[in-house]
Amino acid sequence: MAEISVSIAGGESKQFSEGIAAADAIKDLVSNKQRKKIIAVRAEDNIVDLTTPLTTDVELQPIEIGSPESLEILRHSAAHIMALAVKELYGDGVKVAIGPAIADGFYYDFDREKAFTPDEFEAIESKMAELAEARIPFVRKVVAKQAAVDFFQKAGEEYKLELLGEIESDTVSLYEHSSFTDLCRGPHIPDSSWLKVFKLLRVAGSYWRGDETRPMLTRIYGTAFFDQKELKKYLTQLEEAKKRDHRKLGKELGLFTIQDQIGPGLILWQPRGALLRKLIEDYWKDEHYKNGYQLLYTPHIARQDLWKTSGHLDFYGENMYSAMEIDEVKYQLKPMNCPFHIGVFNSTKHSYREFPIRWCELGTVYRYERTGALHGLMRVRGFTQDDAHIFCRPDQLEEEIFNIIDLNLHILKTFGFDQYDVYLSTRPEKYVGSDEHWELSTSALKHALEKKGLAYEVDPGEGVFYGPKIDIKIKDQLGRSWQCSTIQVDFNLPDRFEMSYTGEDGAEHQPIMIHRALMGSLERFIGVLIEHYAGAFPIWMAPEQARILNITDDQAEYCEQLFGQLRLAGVRIEKDLRNEKLNYKIREAQLMKIPYMLIIGDREKEEGLVTVRLRNGKNLPPMRPEEFIEHIQKECAQGICPE
RNA sequence: GCCGAUAUAGCUCAGUUUGGUAGAGCGGCUGAUUCGUAAUCAGUAGGUCACCGGUUCAAGUCCGGUUAUCGGCUCCA
Numbered sequence: 001m002a003e004i005s006v007s008i009a010g011g012e013s014k015q016f017s018e019g020i021a022a023a024d025a026i027k028d029l030v031s032n033k034q035r036k037k038i039i040a041v042r043a044e045d046n047i048v049d050l051t052t053p054l055t056t057d058v059e060l061q062p063i064e065i066g067s068p069e070s071l072e073i074l075r076h077s078a079a080h081i082m083a084l085a086v087k088e089l090y091g092d093g094v095k096v097a098i099g100p101a102i103a104d105g106f107y108y109d110f111d112r113e114k115a116f117t118p119d120e121f122e123a124i125e126s127k128m129a130e131l132a133e134a135r136i137p138f139v140r141k142v143v144a145k146q147a148a149v150d151f152f153q154k155a156g157e158e159y160k161l162e163l164l165g166e167i168e169s170d171t172v173s174l175y176e177h178s179s180f181t182d183l184c185r186g187p188h189i190p191d192s193s194w195l196k197v198f199k200l201l202r203v204a205g206s207y208w209r210g211d212e213t214r215p216m217l218t219r220i221y222g223t224a225f226f227d228q229k230e231l232k233k234y235l236t237q238l239e240e241a242k243k244r245d246h247r248k249l250g251k252e253l254g255l256f257t258i259q260d261q262i263g264p265g266l267i268l269w270q271p272r273g274a275l276l277r278k279l280i281e282d283y284w285k286d287e288h289y290k291n292g293y294q295l296l297y298t299p300h301i302a303r304q305d306l307w308k309t310s311g312h313l314d315f316y317g318e319n320m321y322s323a324m325e326i327d328e329v330k331y332q333l334k335p336m337n338c339p340f341h342i343g344v345f346n347s348t349k350h351s352y353r354e355f356p357i358r359w360c361e362l363g364t365v366y367r368y369e370r371t372g373a374l375h376g377l378m379r380v381r382g383f384t385q386d387d388a389h390i391f392c393r394p395d396q397l398e399e400e401i402f403n404i405i406d407l408n409l410h411i412l413k414t415f416g417f418d419q420y421d422v423y424l425s426t427r428p429e430k431y432v433g434s435d436e437h438w439e440l441s442t443s444a445l446k447h448a449l450e451k452k453g454l455a456y457e458v459d460p461g462e463g464v465f466y467g468p469k470i471d472i473k474i475k476d477q478l479g480r481s482w483q484c485s486t487i488q489v490d491f492n493l494p495d496r497f498e499m500s501y502t503g504e505d506g507a508e509h510q511p512i513m514i515h516r517a518l519m520g521s522l523e524r525f526i527g528v529l530i531e532h533y534a535g536a537f538p539i540w541m542a543p544e545q546a547r548i549l550n551i552t553d554d555q556a557e558y559c560e561q562l563f564g565q566l567r568l569a570g571v572r573i574e575k576d577l578r579n580e581k582l583n584y585k586i587r588e589a590q591l592m593k594i595p596y597m598l599i600i601g602d603r604e605k606e607e608g609l610v611t612v613r614l615r616n617g618k619n620l621p622p623m624r625p626e627e628f629i630e631h632i633q634k635e636c637a638q639g640i641c642p643e
Numbered sequence: 644g645c646c647g648a649u650a651u652a653g654c655u656c657a658g659u660u661u662g663g664u665a666g667a668g669c670g671g672c673u674g675a676u677u678c679g680u681a682a683u684c685a686g687u688a689g690g691u692c693a694c695c696g697g698u699u700c701a702a703g704u705c706c707g708g709u710u711a712u713c714g715g716c717u718c719c720a
Contacts, residue, residue, distance in 0.1 A: 204715030205646025212717045216646045316720050370644050552677040587681035
């Protein structure tokens with residue numbers, strides 16, 4: 001038999017007989033200690049099983065426990081073992097669909113008459129543990145496609161058959177574990193005993209192949225790790241995310257409420273939430289004024305004809321609230337602000353000298369969202385966009401986009417977001433406008449991003465029908481992504497509404513329009529802020545910045561005087577002068593995540609001082625009220641301009 | 644919209660399996676207590692058990708429907 005030469009990532013190579021399993025070659029190439037950590041190998045850019053026979057000279061890169069690849073392999077294998085467990089427990093009543101590894105774990109989709117419930121987790125988990133202990137090998141078999149078709153046909157696994165039908169190559173790989181054989185590319189763990197730490201997390205419905213016209217399957221989600229500690233850490237993280245849930249915090253901190261009586265997806269802002277929102281809106285308006293924007297206010301409804309002209313009724317009518325008839329004319333709630341801004345534009349004649357025109361509005365829009373999509377503040381039916389429309393000449397486009405990006409990143413940074421992913425979406429298959437326009441605006445977006453030095457990904461064909469766009473997805477404290485900012489170039493609406501300006505040449509020209517939203521929806525953005533800060537907002541945003549706590553009634557008068565002084569100085573201060581113990585008041589203020597507690601006892605009263613307790617439990621040295629005002633003002637200024 | 648789960652006092656939850664007219668803690672109110680860095684004590688009020696219908700002598704509990712919420716899927720101009 002021929003000899004092949006095998007080496008480990010840059011190390012010395014050794015000779016083996018052709019066809020030796022990767023695992024056996026590794027035995028001779030690495031220490032025993034290292035070998036026990038190797039779960040698979042990378043050979044010529046492909047990760048393969050340890051059982052793979054080696055047939056040519058090759059350099060192997062071990063995939064060791066702890067690497068992201070190793071986790072993916074483990075979880076993918078866990079999905080298979082779960083499917084085996086389910087098959088063994090419930091037999092032929094269950095058909096298998098797909099079971100991949102995902103970011104934090106794995107899932108498997110099953111088709112069973114009755115959906116799975118979490119009550120069944122325990123049985124499935126213990127079956128999985130039993131199978132893991134049994135050291136069931138993952139046996140890879142490469143067979144002719146037709147053989148696989150025959151096999152799954154016999155087994156009645158219609159979903160696998162459908163997948164097979166789409167595979168182009170003549171051969172496919174199957175993995176056999178005990179009584180269960182799955183169509184799978186692999187790679188996998190060598191045997192089930194590698195699966196020691198796992199947990200099933202939840203069940204959910206899921207359409208076959210994500211297509212809502214296809215059957216609804218039941219999906220079981222789980223996760224797996226190599227180390228018990230890692231699982232524990234992950235579960236703690238889930239707990240942490242639960243604690244930060246904006247719906248829970250929104251209730252606890254008295255920010256907002258959603259009530260059946262009012263309607264689903266409609267937000268009632270409570271006083272604290274309303275104040276938080278006012279602070280954000282004020283900041284937003286100030287920042288826009290500084291950047292050459294003018295503020296507009298527009299109505300919530302308009303004649304239906306407007307939405308016909310704009311094209312909204314044709315393209316998105318299903319998501320608009322239905323019409324109401326007033327004096328025999330149909331009106332509809334606005335799903336977007338743009339036609340109104342165009343209305344303002346068209347109310348007067350324009351010259352090329354006026355451009356760029358930058359108009360912004362915190363515009364409240366209503367969109368019909370399907371019931372299953374609603375989610376706290378994140379997905380609602382009535383929300384306020386931080387909208388703006390910039391009208392400009394072609395020669396101004398690039399600079400305007402650059403300015404928008406600049407303002408965008410500045411505002412995001414002020415809110416504490418400096419991690420984001422940027423996407424440039426280009427022309428989709430169905431589009432309006434000339435190639436020349438698309439070329440101009442796509443390159444303007446691209447140049448602006450490059451000039452700003454931003455790394456971005458191109459999403460080919462993901463642009464809006466009327467123009468290309470830039471999307472910015474911010475990352476929160478827990479590393480989750482949220483799509484907020486969007487910048488879109490539009491030639492469609494200027495055309496539909498026959499917008500024009502008089503050029504230098506005395507002729508009429510059509511302006512270019514840029515739509516943009518930075519925070520996106522105020523509701524959603526505040527939802528993200530709540531989770532990002534876990535409700536402990538920076539001083540400049542905190543609805544209640546400080547609370548005065550007296551120790552006994554003896555200091556009440558001094559507290560009232562302090563309260564007045566701080567209010568006048570612009571501090572958002574409240575007072576808790578109830579006849580309660582100091583501990584009780586501190587606890588309450590702490591739970592409300594109030595940045596400063598001003599503790600006032602006889603000592604402070606005598607000397608005219610305040611003792612400041614921070615929400616992290618530490619104290620500032622006692623200071624005069626004026627010093628505290630200065631301190632808080634300084635901190636606010638720093639918070640608003642982080643650079 | 645689809646699959647599954649859930650809905651009891653302002654909040655967090657018990658009671659539902661085995662039908663017999665509702666319970667705790669927190670919060671509210673009243674009183675006592677005047678206290679120095681995360682819950683003082685006592686008393687008291689508060690519920691058409693989401694809504695509509697059915698079964699039953701009797702329904703928070705069983706059955707059907709509706710609505711909303713939650714976990715996902717789909718969707719998000």
